Amino acid sequence: MGPEVLRIIAFGPLAEELSARNLQIAYVEGESIQYYVQQLSISKWINMGLTVALNGEVCKLQTIPNSGDEIALLPPVSGG
16 A cells, blocks of 8 residues: 555646645645645635635635545636
8 A cells, every 4th residue: 555645636826836736645634635735835825715625525724634535726806
């Protein structure tokens, strides 16, 4: 069995900032999605309206994922 990881999918300007659309990050048991956002150094997006989804379901930053889960990072929708 390999190391435990989470899959991260970033969209729009988040993918540009991370220089990748698909990432893997080391899974840390008991940590929330917010922890992983901070690990990726994109915390500023939280205050800008970052939406997150766990395995395709929109959820809160406080949600605790399981090893092997997929976290989608959705930038705020800009419009006018």
